Amino acid sequence: MLGRVNHIAIAVPDLAQATATYRDVLGARVSQPQALAAHGVTVVFVELENTKVELLEPLGADSPITAFLEKSPSGGMHHICYEVDDILAARDQLKASGLRVLGDGNPKIGAHGKPVLFLHPKDLNGTLVELEEV
Amino acid sequence: MLGRVNHIAIAVPDLAQATATYRDVLGARVSQPQALAAHGVTVVFVELENTKVELLEPLGADSPITAFLEKSPSGGMHHICYEVDDILAARDQLKASGLRVLGDGNPKIGAHGKPVLFLHPKDLNGTLVELEEV
Numbered sequence: 218m219l220g221r222v223n224h225i226a227i228a229v230p231d232l233a234q235a236t237a238t239y240r241d242v243l244g245a246r247v248s249q250p251q252a253l254a255a256h257g258v259t260v261v262f263v264e265l266e267n268t269k270v271e272l273l274e275p276l277g278a279d280s281p282i283t284a285f286l287e288k289s290p291s292g293g294m295h296h297i298c299y300e301v302d303d304i305l306a307a308r309d310q311l312k313a314s315g316l317r318v319l320g321d322g323n324p325k326i327g328a329h330g331k332p333v334l335f336l337h338p339k340d341l342n343g344t345l346v347e348l349e350e351v
Numbered sequence: 352m353l354g355r356v357n358h359i360a361i362a363v364p365d366l367a368q369a370t371a372t373y374r375d376v377l378g379a380r381v382s383q384p385q386a387l388a389a390h391g392v393t394v395v396f397v398e399l400e401n402t403k404v405e406l407l408e409p410l411g412a413d414s415p416i417t418a419f420l421e422k423s424p425s426g427g428m429h430h431i432c433y434e435v436d437d438i439l440a441a442r443d444q445l446k447a448s449g450l451r452v453l454g455d456g457n458p459k460i461g462a463h464g465k466p467v468l469f470l471h472p473k474d475l476n477g478t479l480v481e482l483e484e485v
Contacts, residue, residue, distance in 0.1 A: 218378035221401045225359055225431060229476045238475065242448045244352035267355045267401040292476035294428035297359060314376045342363045342426035
């Protein structure tokens with residue numbers, strides 16, 4: 218079911234500073250920041266040879282990463298996003314195996330304009346997993 | 352400097368159970384477990400199309416992930432490993448930029464028989480970064 222790792226997301230308190238570190242110190246190619254109001258985050262993608270790192274900064278009062286940064290003020294690894302061919306088929310199969318889907322269970326449109334879902338980290342060894350249909 | 356993402360590591364309290372979840376529920380290909388006494392972990396690699404997830408279970412009394420699992424008993428994302436061409440050149444360049452290398456600063460031999468180093472998570476937005484020379 219799992220395809221490519223689309224990205225690994227890292228929550229950061231200061232997106233400009235984190236972007237500069239990846240670009241100037243680690244020598245990676247970085248995207249322009251992209252504000253995703255519906256997801257409550259501003260994102261920058263660090264483009265690596267085989268996948269991407271997504272740097273996430275809170276956007277707005279109800280950002281889903283605010284609580285994460287309160288617990289880990291300097292930031293940290295937030296989730297892994299895997300590509301799937303058919304997100305509804307994947308969702309139904311995982312739910313039948315007992316995994317919980319976050320929110321109302323319906324895909325939202327993610328940073329790449331594609332449908333995404335999140336799986337409960339308690340069902341996957343403390344790891345928040347995003348599925349993206351590609 | 353950063354090349355491919357070699358793997359994303361996830362610490363787990365029960366390697367057999369986590370391996371079964373990735374294989375049977377998420378439908379991924381998984382390796383045999385590999386005990387790495389020098390690193391204090393037993394690892395299983397989840398083989399994805401473009402990179403790997405490394406499942407880590409503590410091995411021995413002085414495992415470096417025991418403290419991590421005490422804080423996060425169900426497990427969690429532990430580190431990201433990036434490939435570099437020349438680990439000593441990368442180390443010296445990063446140290447000159449103010450990043451701290453863990454341990455005595457000399458590479459050890461990692462899970463793939465290649466030299467590895469870890470960078471201090473406080474210098475990289477709370478993310479533990481491994482560099483592996485390939």
